[in-house]
Amino acid sequence: MTATHSTRMLILGSGPAGLSAAIYGARAGLAPIVVQGIQPGGQLTTTTDVENYPGFRDVIQGPWLMEEMQAQAEHVGTRMMYDMIVSVDLSQRPFRLVGDSGTIYSADTLVVATGAQARWLGLESETRLRGQGVSACATCDGFFFRGKKVAVIGGGNTAVEEALYLTNHSHDVTLIHRRDSLRAEKILQERLLAHPNIKILWNKAVDSFVGGEGTQGLIALDLRDTRTGEVSRIPVDGGFVAIGHEPATELFRGHLDLDADGYINVRPGTTYTNVAGVFACGDVMDKHYRQAVTAAGTGCMAALDAERFLAEADFESTSEGHRTAARAVATV
Ligand SMILES: Cc1cc2nc3c(=O)[nH]c(=O)nc-3n(C[C@H](O)[C@H](O)[C@H](O)COP(=O)(O)OP(=O)(O)OC[C@H]3O[C@@H](n4cnc5c(N)ncnc54)[C@H](O)[C@@H]3O)c2cc1C
CATH class of the missing domain: 3.50.50.60 (FAD/NAD(P)-binding domain)
Incomplete structure (x- = not known):
């Protein structure tokens, strides 16, 4: 039987952007689900020494840092799914996404943190x-x-x-x-x-x-x-x-506004995409900085943007509910 998971916040990607969004989303009480993709922990799991992530005087290891981020995200209430999203329907909320496992994800908000991969010569x-x-x-x-x-x-x-x-x-x-x-x-x-x-x-x-x-x-x-x-x-x-990067956005072609290089366009200074309720963070929307700390920073922004979006949407529907009730009372 096909499993369906419903969530207030679905996060695609388990790199620094996705996991930072998860930590903030979970602490806002949104019980996020993170779909990890085929590279749990993201790009930093492919390196060894990391010397520039703030908070550590000594050299730390990329895979260790990502394990710590995941543990923190889970500790505050994030659910991790070992799955890879293969199709999306963003035409109405809740959004509907399907995983490689066949699992269906129904989400009030979506945070896209699918990253980018460096292009290599192939030798x-x-x-x-x-x-x-x-x-x-x-x-x-x-x-x-x-x-x-x-x-x-x-x-x-x-x-x-x-x-x-x-x-x-x-x-x-x-x-x-x-x-x-x-x-x-x-x-x-x-x-x-x-x-x-x-x-x-x-x-x-x-x-x-x-x-x-x-x-x-x-x-x-x-x-x-x-x-x-x-x-x-x-x-x-x-x-x-240094022959360029490939953002992981193939899935969103035709669904989200992308720039000429395939990066997700966001409203300047925010993580809002062109679809209300969908937010993008990390390397998938940033072709300039491409650092773990900037990915974590925009991940935080995405969770805060999503949380405010939901609060406004909830307020609107509650107000509409009150207005409908008031109209009903007035007509009785
Ligand atoms: C070798 C190497 C060394 C680096 N060293 C440093 C360093 O020392 N300091 C530093 O600050 N930065 C470093 N970086 C850069 C840093 O790793 C990236 O900037 C950062 O990881 C970007 O984070 P992100 O969360 O946006 O994306 P990523 O880390 O790329 O994570 C993307 C995530 O999306 C998931 N995903 C993709 N498609 C799907 C899908 N369809 N469904 C579900 N999930 C999906 C992947 O599985 C992955 O978990 C290094 C990068 C590399 C490659």
């Missing part, structure tokens, strides 16, 4: 050395490469921003781009080209990330010239793949 050596010198986040990992040689792969805004950011830590930053011109905005290009600590290798694609002996991690990049096919090796300690 075997890249996967093998991820977290051992290969990264997709300079803000997260740049600090670990203080005074070392780093390379950024890409030619758009993200790549240029990552290269400029890395100059805070390294005097030897190389941008590697497969073409002979950048796609990034002109102002960013000007800053990049004027920077004394950044050099650019044009018409080069990464053939392979080269690891050292034992646990040494990344030591070099093998680059292929995209015009001549010639392969050369450059020594590096860190390689940052």
